Amino acid sequence: MKDEKIRINLKAVRQKAGLSLAQTAELTGVSKAMLHQIERGDSSPTIATLWKLAKGFHLPLTAFIEDLVQTTDTFAPAEKEPTRFRESLTFRTVFPFDPLFGSETFLHTLEPGQSHASDPHDTGVVEDVFVVAGTIEVLHDGEWKACQQGDGIRFRADQPHGYRNPGSNPAQFHNTMHYPKTNLYQASKGKNE
Amino acid sequence: MKDEKIRINLKAVRQKAGLSLAQTAELTGVSKAMLHQIERGDSSPTIATLWKLAKGFHLPLTAFIEDLVQTTDTFAPAEKEPTRFRESLTFRTVFPFDPLFGSETFLHTLEPGQSHASDPHDTGVVEDVFVVAGTIEVLHDGEWKACQQGDGIRFRADQPHGYRNPGSNPAQFHNTMHYPKTNLYQASKGKNE
DNA sequence: AAGGCTTGTCTGTTATAACAGACGATTGTA
DNA sequence: TACAATCGTCTGTTATAACAGACAAGCCTT
CATH class of the missing domain: 2.60.120.10 (Jelly Rolls)
Structure with a gap:
């Protein structure tokens, strides 16, 4: 499932901040157990909880899902107008x-x-x-x-x-x-x- | 709550596409009742559900999450936290x-x-x-x-x-x-x- | 070692997201 | 008027997200 990326991002953000699950729970208001489940991919968080995470980390909501949005690829070069x-x-x-x-x-x-x-x-x-x-x-x-x-x-x-x-x-x-x-x-x- | 953005965006996207709740349910795989609740703001959708919506409409997840600036003026300063x-x-x-x-x-x-x-x-x-x-x-x-x-x-x-x-x-x-x-x-x- | 204090994991319980289907209101057609 | 086909809304039920708290394993102090 594509939701994996959410898990990865959350874990990456948390570890980058050097926070434990308990600290993150305290910071964001999301329970420790839920954080663990999200990181493991066992549960798909609601936007409400996602919002708590974003607010707690002082990051935009897109920080956890932006990669899901990345487009890609082929191109036809545009001509340069004079x-x-x-x-x-x-x-x-x-x-x-x-x-x-x-x-x-x-x-x-x-x-x-x-x-x-x-x-x-x-x-x-x-x-x-x-x-x-x-x-x-x-x-x-x-x-x-x-x-x-x-x-x-x-x-x-x-x-x-x-x-x-x-x-x-x-x-x-x-x-x-x-x-x-x-x-x-x-x-x-x-x-x- | 900030969740309003989701509701507003979903309704805007759906109406822009000229689809009814039933058609949207068929298109996205999300039940009609749930769509209605999301639009009304009665429930906070899961990212899994959001993903269904994004895939159904062929839109990025940010389409439902980012601020819906219904063509209001915005200013994005360069000093904004990357x-x-x-x-x-x-x-x-x-x-x-x-x-x-x-x-x-x-x-x-x-x-x-x-x-x-x-x-x-x-x-x-x-x-x-x-x-x-x-x-x-x-x-x-x-x-x-x-x-x-x-x-x-x-x-x-x-x-x-x-x-x-x-x-x-x-x-x-x-x-x-x-x-x-x-x-x-x-x-x-x-x-x- | 023993104790205290973390870490992440795993319970049981509650809250609610998500579903299927029924309902009245509305619209269009015969 | 009657009928059919929509629309959005509102039930009851199921699935699961979210919670509080317990648990063992690791890490320091003393």
Whole structure:
């Protein structure tokens, strides 16, 4: 059964923390016997107990099950689009729009001092921004939010938003646009199907 | 309790797929009564049950567990505590799974010499990899493909694949999984043995 | 050795997750 | 109106997750 991985993860986390079953029971509020059964794979814990474990170890719930989620494998390389310029920023298409997923990803580059304002998109469109290098500020809900390298921010794009680079070094950020299923249907009604 | 997320996500996923409780029971192997109790929050499902749901819907376990940001704004700061995954790589969730888009995004970190292999996932699942820093090699069709900083690769994830860092510096890469919505429907017909 | 204190394991008991099936309410069709 | 086929809800029953506590084996002190 796939549940093995849960057992392994729990044991690994516990041993990594250098805790005994009793200590773990004290820490998480899950009985010692239950911990033992989970590690042995004799019982499949409920999410409630999983949550106790996560909280006790100060780990995200996914820490115990994330490996179950790992995808894998084959690939068809994506073509690299040439860099294009708009008025105020440079961008490159990393992953082109795919109607199956309803998303597209760009890599934007902002020189120091540059800013770019984007008009509101259709309702339901969501934007993911992840700062690859440098520091940028993202405008949404009427205020500028500072985002450093490694920060990720998701927001509704059906309102005015924009980006600017307040620093002294070039900044790069990922930009993924999600177009909800409902929008796709309305947009492509009578075309695809 | 935090278990609400499970209930909400399950109901959202089910309704998104346009399935009734009976159809979902048929699809996932979880009884109709139990589905109802889970959605109502009257019972805390077992991971075994959660796994049935995930397999039935061809979705990751995180689809039911991660915060359901029904397209609300999220901010994932870079300083967020990374989740350690075994001995082979470190990652953190940048954008959690959202049933509206059917995708989730992680940020993986590979130390020099580290490698990670993944098991095949459901057909139709597509993975986007974008190298943020350093150099990695991606295993595909039995051969390792070198990917430098700024390279983006999209590939189908229904075959074994893996990542490794052959360089002498740490490497970071984005990892977005797309779970096609069509799977939800196709799975309901003819999937049962 | 003896004692005290751990470790992980194994009981018996309780709480509840999971099941099969019945039930009224609703919808569509003849 | 009557009938059939759904829907989600609500029973009673079974399976098992979760608990408290006992147990032997190992590890230090003295």
